[in-house]
Amino acid sequence: LRDPKLNMPPLVRYKIPIIGHTFRYTFNCEKFLGQCRKEYGEMFSLYIWGRTITFVGKEYTHEVLSRSDVFDFGVLFRKMIPGDVMYTSIDNFGDLRSYGKMIRGSSISNKLNLYTERIQKSLYLATQKHIGDCNDQKVIYNIYSAITKIISASIANVFIGEEESEYDDVISTFAEFTKDIAVFFLIPPIFDLIFPGLQDFVKRIPIRLGLYNPVTRHVNTLIKHVKHQVDKRLREKQKYGDSWKRPTDLLQDFMEQKSFDPNNINYTALASNLSIFIFASIHSTSRACANVVVDLASRPEYMQELYEEQLEIHKKTDENGILPFESLKEMKNLDSFIRESLRFTGDVAALPHWVLKDHTFSNGLQVPKGHVVDIYSYDTYHDESLQGPNPTSFEPHRHNVPASKVGRNFLTFGGGKHMCPGRFLAINEIKFFMHNAILNYNIRTESGKIEDKFRLGPVALPSNNGIIFEKRAK
Numbered sequence: 001l002r003d004p005k006l007n008m009p010p011l012v013r014y015k016i017p018i019i020g021h022t023f024r025y026t027f028n029c030e031k032f033l034g035q036c037r038k039e040y041g042e043m044f045s046l047y048i049w050g051r052t053i054t055f056v057g058k059e060y061t062h063e064v065l066s067r068s069d070v071f072d073f074g075v076l077f078r079k080m081i082p083g084d085v086m087y088t089s090i091d092n093f094g095d096l097r098s099y100g101k102m103i104r105g106s107s108i109s110n111k112l113n114l115y116t117e118r119i120q121k122s123l124y125l126a127t128q129k130h131i132g133d134c135n136d137q138k139v140i141y142n143i144y145s146a147i148t149k150i151i152s153a154s155i156a157n158v159f160i161g162e163e164e165s166e167y168d169d170v171i172s173t174f175a176e177f178t179k180d181i182a183v184f185f186l187i188p189p190i191f192d193l194i195f196p197g198l199q200d201f202v203k204r205i206p207i208r209l210g211l212y213n214p215v216t217r218h219v220n221t222l223i224k225h226v227k228h229q230v231d232k233r234l235r236e237k238q239k240y241g242d243s244w245k246r247p248t249d250l251l252q253d254f255m256e257q258k259s260f261d262p263n264n265i266n267y268t269a270l271a272s273n274l275s276i277f278i279f280a281s282i283h284s285t286s287r288a289c290a291n292v293v294v295d296l297a298s299r300p301e302y303m304q305e306l307y308e309e310q311l312e313i314h315k316k317t318d319e320n321g322i323l324p325f326e327s328l329k330e331m332k333n334l335d336s337f338i339r340e341s342l343r344f345t346g347d348v349a350a351l352p353h354w355v356l357k358d359h360t361f362s363n364g365l366q367v368p369k370g371h372v373v374d375i376y377s378y379d380t381y382h383d384e385s386l387q388g389p390n391p392t393s394f395e396p397h398r399h400n401v402p403a404s405k406v407g408r409n410f411l412t413f414g415g416g417k418h419m420c421p422g423r424f425l426a427i428n429e430i431k432f433f434m435h436n437a438i439l440n441y442n443i444r445t446e447s448g449k450i451e452d453k454f455r456l457g458p459v460a461l462p463s464n465n466g467i468i469f470e471k472r473a474k
């Protein structure tokens with residue numbers, strides 16, 4: 001467990017060999033890490049599922065996020081998800097750096113204004129479909145699932161274009177892809193208790209034998225639609241020349257990358273890359289949006305002020321009911337509410353990094369190459385000097401910087417070179433969705449109480465308890 005040559009962070013005491021801290025970490029993570037922090041300080045190691053993992057508190061979080069030459073999130077991503085065997089046509093699976101580059105160079109990162117109308121329309125139509133008018137009050141029990149379908153419709157429009165996102169099979173793939181892959185996260189890594197890394201080997205067996213591959217169905221759907229769209233665009237571009245109207249979406253951005261060869265198109269690779277961006281975007285944005293809904297439903301006392309703000313902003317809609325892009329900046333109260341909800345996501349630790357080379361932290365403690373360091377984000381989010389007074393209470397007026405702004409006190413989108421490039425799209429989606437929801441519905445919890453998150457080890461999900469939607473009297 002320990003490298004005798006290195007001055008490693010203290011290993012928290014445990015009683016049962018092999019099991020180590022696994023159970024306390026899995027079933028009582030929040031309290032357990034709090035106790036470890038108190039007893040062992042800002043950096044400590046736990047023995048979980050056959051591996052020693054070091055947790056860093058607020059003092060050293062930034063050191064991990066800013067040293068991408070030492071700490072890498074992608075290596076663990078590649079280990080957890082067997083993309084190397086699930087995908088046959090891409091050889092850079094898990095290379096987050098290259099995914100980040102693709103998004104940073106795309107319209108999603110720097111021309112989001114082009115999507116203003118489409119995002120609003122698709123969100124509105126999908127909300128009508130999955131939540132409805134609510135003339136009679138409606139109780140939704142799995143709000144995360146309803147929001148996932150709504151967000152999927154809108155992000156599909158941005159990723160694969162207006163035409164293909166009309167198809168139900170495309171929306172289903174966007175909405176279900178992450179859930180189908182999640183099986184690799186949800187099965188406890190019991191084989192790692194026998195030998196570290198054995199689980200990674202075992203989970204690849206059914207895929208290698210051709211017995212089960214959760215991506216096949218979705219990639220096939222994407223190939224069909226990508227092929228239809230790419231061929232159509234190439235034909236029309238040739239036919240209409242300069243008068244061809246360039247479609248705006250992520251697919252078109254991909255078609256304009258240097259690596260795209262119109263004479264030798266690899267549709268499977270295009271579809272596979274799209275599926276990776278579905279994985280990065282849909283669950284994260286839907287979870288955040290569902291949390292905002294539940295947080296507001298839990299605290300209806302903030303509804304009126306948000307309603308008044310959105311009503312004022314709504315006056316700027318055009319004759320089709322579409323808000324200008326600039327109005328997003330005016331949603332100040334909503335933005336602060338969203339940032340507070342993101343701060344309250346509930347994850348205790350959720351950004352494990354692989355150590356690429358031996359490293360000495362600025363406090364002198366050392367971790368060897370091949371070690372795992374995770375960020376104890378709770379520590380940052382519950383610290384008064386970083387969050388202001390009452391860091392453990394939900395205070396929607398706490399923030400005066402945009403919800404998308406990354407900083408030492410705000411880790412939801414990571415940090416350093418690899419901070420999330422999709423965060424602007426995510427926040428815009430949530431704001432446009434909430435604008436509509438606040439104007440059209442009264443929202444409250446069925447229990448009449450603040451709904452707590454559903455916890456799964458160190459991560460948290462929105463509650464499944466009932467959320468009541470009721471048409472707002474105008």
Ligand code: HEM
Pocket residue numbers: 065073096097099100101103277280281282284285288351411412413414415416417418419420421422423425426427
């Ligand atoms: C609320 C929604 C979202 C959350 C909470 C979120 C969170 C994160 C986090 C924590 C990281 C790791 C950052 C790091 O290593 O420091 C990340 C990376 C990434 N995210 Fe997001 N994300 C969200 C939405 C999106 C969306 C909509 C996209 C669109 C495609 C996206 C694409 C990516 C990509 C490509 C990376 C890898 C970047 C790199 O390694 O350079 N994310 N995200």
